[in-house]
Amino acid sequence: MSGAFRLAGRGCIDTTRPVVFRFDGQMVRGYAGDTVASALLAEGRHLMGRSFKYHRPRGPVSAGSDEPNALIGVGEGGRYTPNLRATQVEIYGGMVAVSQNRAPSLRFDIGALNTLAAPLLPAGFYYKTFMWPRGFWDKVYEPLIRRAAGLGRAPTAPDPDHYALHYAHCDVLVAGGGPAGLAAALAAGQAGARVILCDENAECGGSLLTDTYSLIDGLPCGEWVVRIVAELQRLPNVQLLTRCSAFNYGPHNMVALNQRLTDHLAMPPTDMPRERIWQVRAREVVLAAGALERVLVFEGNDRPGIMLASAARTYLHRYGVACGRKAIVVTADDAAYRVALDLAEAGMKVAAIADLRPAPGGPLVEAARARGIEVLPATTIQRAHGHLRVTGAELAPVGADGTVGKGRTVSCDLVLMSGGFTPSLHLHSQARGALRFDDALGVYLPGESIERVRSAGSCRGVFALDDVLRDGVAAGLAAAGGETGPVWTVTRQDAPGTGGFAGVLPRRGPGHLALAFVDFQNDVTAKDVKLAVREGFRSIEHVKRYTTTGMATDQGKGSNVNALAIVSNVLGRRPEEIGLTTYRPPYTPVTFGAFAGHARGDQFDPLRLPPMDAWARAQGAVFEDVGLWRRARYFPRAGEDMAMAVARECRAVRAVAGIFDASTLGKIEVAGPDAAEFMNRFYVNAWTKLGVGKCRYGLVCRDSGFVYDDGVVGRIAADRFHVTTTTGGAAGVLNMMEDYLQTEWPDLDVWLTSITEQWAVIALQGPRARDILAPLVDGLDISAGAMPHMALREGTIGGVPMRLFRVSFTGELGYEINVPSSQAQAVWDRVWQAGAAFGLTPYGTEAMHVLRAEKGYLIVGQETDGTMTPGDVGCSWAVSKVKPDFIGKRALALPALNAPDRLQMVGVLTDDPRLVLEEGMQLVPAADSPMPMSAEGHVTSSYFSPALDRSIAIAMVKGGRGRMGTSLYAPSLDGPAVKVMLVDPVFYDPEGARLNG
Amino acid sequence: MLLIDCPYCGPRAEIEFAYGGEAHIARPAADVSEVEWSAFLYLRDNTKGVLAERWRHSHGCGRFFNALRDTRTDQFHAFYEIGTPRPDMGGAV
Incomplete structure (x- = not known):
């Protein structure tokens, strides 16, 4: 037998399987079935950690998940996990574990000097001391506190493991596999209910695993547990989950479980998740959480x-x-x-x-x-x-x-x-269950809950083993709707304990309550709690926050009742008058890895790829994320940086033609007899007179009068519109359309269909666009006369169905070729080949932004921020004056939305044509405005314009349209404020000659 | 996570739904006073107790519907179609 304190012939460990692991670099010998704590105790070693605030030497207080002291780090590299309870960590060969909060070593810790300073570190120390002097906070106090604060250390290497998430439904979820939980699960399972039983330990049994006195049906408790577990495993409708903690009780009986699958294995299978979160929706829940023994508070x-x-x-x-x-x-x-x-x-x-x-x-x-x-x-x-x-x-x-x-x-x-024993109320309390104080037991017990939940066994104050088993069966039957359940006879047991104690033990003299700990993990003493009350804190919630008692990772499992009793005694009020602090999830700490599950790296978010993504990658494009979309930002050639590539792409569009994948545009088909009326009510524009085969720029406001989205709308037929939205606004616009259609205007006969992914959009923009496209469109006449700006034609392109929009977001002659996404690449290839002779150039989102800014076209969400009216962004022309109503109409008439000093969209030019302003820069009246200064506006878009060979910017400025030609200043962190002049936001081709070419 | 009983699809998890705010707020005609319009836009009861509210089964049938939910407990008392009156719960809630 290894370990001087190991007793031969006792325990459930497997002494035929020795296990060697390292603790603080030293070899420790234990056996399969040991925890780190039990293996160290077997060597006579209690010292396992140092405390958080005073760095006091600490050993394990408990043997389970309520352990406040023996927190250790386990694993190496990316698998390192801090703050695990040594009392729960199962050892395996080669495990590397370390103690925490000690420097330089566990036996000698320089930080323990804090104990000597304990009288100087009272409750609320941080609040009191670090208030003053104010200037010390950033430089002295915060770095000091940050270095001293926190338990353990966070791992720095990426986590190599994977974690799973599983949704499950059941009739009865039983949390806790002790005597009450086993009885409840078996009763419910035999009644035919689908049962999930979870227990945080490696095996079920709870208190029975350590009870060598009681006999059930003449069997020792351990044998009875084996028999019951076997019976449960035979039931196909019962699922047993061990190493699985119920840590959160959410609304409507959704209980989260954390199952640890591989942490106890020396060689985990590589395809197995390390942990799994179960989200269990249970028709009924039985809480069999047990009770925890309370520590005593003395010096x-x-x-x-x-x-x-x-x-x-x-x-x-x-x-x-x-x-x-x-x-x-x-x-x-x-x-x-x-x-x-x-x-x-x-x-x-x-x-x-x-x-x-x-x-x-x-x-x-x-x-x-x-x-x-x-x-x-x-x-x-x-x-x-x-x-x-x-x-x-x-x-x-x-x-x-x-x-x-x-x-x-x-x-x-x-x-x-x-x-004495404190019933574990955490999950019941999370289920918004009431608590009631039981005078006889001196503890809180579960009261009524609005959820379908019931407690059984010692977590509701039932302690005698025969009562616990009966209580478990009754709870299981009630939850499952069963009539009769198993009956056992407890043939020998101890009578349940009477008495119990909470608060500070009686003592002689004033003594050293500064070293009588209430909350071990947060180093909160009886003196701290008393001091908080003396300083005027009456609410237990305030005492908790002021002293931090019960706020450590153990959630006050061992400390809450003692803290409550101390407050109760000092105030001379009964505990139930003081109340209990709110129990918050998680019951025990859960790793970030488990919460993240598979949602990390490439799996963090869905990735939406436009149809020509592969082509863009083959061309060496650089990409950017736009919402969930991955879009080509620019197409660098050898030796080009972003600025050079974007400038070349912009020049090509203005000189010849560019091709751009605009498929991410949101698209909605609005169809039905009342489609035009719906459009009239939804958009600020008028639609009745828009002819079939024509497009119009549409602007959507909220009923608050603020711009929500924009996009070109084409009329396919009298009763059918092809609506486009911004890339980011597509889902929101459709939701808003459905909202008004379903809830405000059920009189309208209209169908809405998202067609974003059905239609790919190939933008072909530039003076040679028509020359490239004309031969490809299967006889469709797209001449300037036959198909002017803002015209829409249906046809085919190489036999592929096409909706062809003559529209432009560049200010050039341009088309947006809508084709079914499945055939988009083939059409793109055809256009690309046809354009080769002309010098057709692919461009990305960055050039698109520059080209539109040169034309002063706004981008909703860049120029607007949810408080801009159409008038603010220079779009009053789009707002119908004659429609009786539309979304936003009433609000747009409010005086505040027509005030002359509203932010208005303007162009901004720097004196130095090479200087590109930062987007987001504030604009102020004078170069040397004293601090604090109030802004007259801010820069929303800023680029270097190849067409103008100078920098340009768009800004929102108070009363900006009336201030053209005047100057403002943009304060900079890097140097003197930059002088800028306000100008018309249309920098290029203001007459629109190129657009209509 | 709430369990929401869509009147068209049956009980589904909350992640399938989008919240739609307080129900039974009629959109006034465009000729109401500024005060009335502002109240329509911004004033809500912030009910502590049973609230009539809108949900949309956005990842399901797409339909809007109304629900009565107790904001203190998150318990639902009724689900009903848009355009139908708020159910009379009597003395139950």
């Missing part, structure tokens, strides 16, 4: 070697580990006597049982006395001695009046605490 209660009594029992029976040679038990509850008896039976010395109750009695107490264990009634623990390990404790008598007399020091290497 030095955080010394390594001081732990919960139930934890010592777990280490003994699960792992065959004696947590020490000589124990003192301090208790206010009977259950600790059973632990003392188990320890004594295993050969450990129990020096004394200090019982806070004046006259403990009953069979367990008598059994302890009969065994020769010294039982000290009405006795408290005044303080614990020791540094890296507890060495003894002063046990002192409590008088009838509550005063504490002089005690005696008892040497020991283990102190076991039992303050």
Whole structure:
């Protein structure tokens, strides 16, 4: 047997399979089935970490997920995970684990000096101290706090593992696989319900795995668990999930589970996800979360070697580990006597049982006395001695009046605490369940919930094993709608504990409450909590935030009830008058990897590819993301940077012709007898007189009067419009159309269809566009006379159906060739070949932006920000004056939307034609405006214009149209403010001669 | 995640739906006063309790419909078609 504290013949570990791992660089020998904590304890080692604030030496308090102290980092490189509970981490061969929060070493930590300064670090220390002087915050306090704060360290390498997400439905979800959960799951499963049972541990059984006393149907508890699990596994309608924590209870019985699949394996299969998040929609939920033993609050209660009594029992029976040679038990509850008896039976010395109750009695107490264990009634623990390990404790008598007399020091290497058991209410509370205080038990119990949820077993204050099993069966039957369930007879059990304690233990003198810890993980002491109340904090929620008690990653599992009791005592009010803080998810920490699931890298978002994406890639295009679309930004030739490539593309469009994949444009077909009337009501423009075969620029406002979207609309037939939207606005416009059509104008007979992906759009722009296109369109006459600007023709191109728009977003003669996406590449190739002789050039989104800015065409979302009217952006001409109503009409008449000092779209030119302004620059009245200065406007678009051979910009300026020719200044972080002149935003071909060519 | 009972498709998870804000707010005619129009645009009850609200099954049938939801508990009390009056829940809610 490895480990001096390992007890032969005990525990459920597999002693035929030794496992060697590293902790802080040292080899540790354990066995399959050990946790890091149990393997270290088997070597007699309690010191496993340092605390967060004072860097105090700490060892495990618990043996499960409620562990506040023994937080470790596990794994290497990208697989490193910080802040795992050593009490839960299962060891495997070659595992590398490290302690946290220590420098330079666990045994000697320079940060522990903070303990000496503890009187100077009271509750609210940060709030108080770092208020002043104000200038110190950025330079001194924040870097200091940032270095000191936080648990563990974040891994820096990319995570090589993958994580899965799974949706599931069931009739009954049972959270917790202890006696109540097993009973509930079996009852529901036998009743025919689809059941999911999850348990956070490696195997089901809960408290039964450490109960060597009770007998169920004559069987030891462990054997009974094996039998029940086998029965559950035989039921095809029951799914058992171990290493799986229910961590969030969402609305409508959607419960999130975190299943850890490979962390316990030395050689995980490469195709297996490391963790899986289950989103379970359950018709009914049974919470069988159990109860957690409470720590006791006394001076030095955080010394390594001081732990919960139930934890010592777990280490003994699960792992065959004696947590020490000589124990003192301090208790206010009977259950600790059973632990003392188990320890004594295993050969450990129990020096004394200090019982806070004046006259403990009953069979367990008598059994302890009969065994020769010294039982000290009405006795408290005044303080614990020791540094890296507890060495003894002063046990002192409590008088009838509550005063504490002089005690005696008892040497020991283990102190076991039992303050009674706190039902785990986290999930019930997350399910918006009410809580009610039970005076008899001195704890909160679950009350009514609006969800279809019920609690069973000790999480609702039912503690005796036979009651727990019956409660579980009843809950399972109720959830499944079953009539009869399994019946078991508990043939031997302890009576449930009575008593329990919360708050600070009685003590003699003022003492060192500064070292009596309430919240171990956040280093919150009894003194901190008392101080918060004295300083005027009354609400438990405020005390929590001020002291940070209960705010650590353990979510106050061990600390909340003690903190509540301290506040209650100081205020002299009953606990239920003070209330409990809100339980928040997650119940236990969940990794970012599990939350991200497959949504990372290329899978983070869907990727939308326009039809000519492959062609653009073959041409060496550089791409940019536009919403979910990946669009070609420019097509560099050898030796070109972006500016050179964009300038060449722009010049080619103005001189010859360019070809551009505009397929991402949103497209909606509006069809039906009332299509024109719908368009009239939806757009600010008038549509009735738009003839078939013609297009018009359309502008959409919200009913607030602010521009929402724009795009060219073509009339295909009297009852059919081909609407285009901006690339980013497509879904929103369709949703808004559906909204008004379905909810405001159900009188209209109209159908709306998204055709964005059906029609690809090949933009052919430039003075030679017609020459290139004319031979390709199967006899369609596209001459200037037959097909003027803003005309629309249906036809074919090389036999492919086509909707041909003569429109321009460049200011040149241009066409947008709409063809079915499936045949777009073939049409593109044909146009490309036909254009080769002319010098046809592909251009990307960047050149498109420059070309439109030269023409002063706005981009919704770039010039506009959701507070711009059509008038603000120079589009008053588009707004119908005669329609009785349209979306935005009433608002556009509001005085505020017609104020003369509204931001208006203007052009902006710098004195230095080479200087390109930054988009987003503010414009102010004077070069030396004093701070703070108020802006007159801001730059929305800025480029170098190849056509003008100078920089150009578009800006939104207060009353801008009336300020043409005047100057403003653009303050810069890099140098002096830049002087700019306001001009007309149409920089190129203002007459539109080229457009109409 | 809420479970929403689309009147046309049945119960579906919330991710299939888009929220549409408070229901039964009639769009006034274009000749109302500024105050009335502003109220239509911006004033909502911010109900604590049962709220009539609009949902759209945007990743399903695409239809808008109304629901009665208790904003304190997220529990739905009714789902009903656009254009039909708010169900009378009596003393139930």
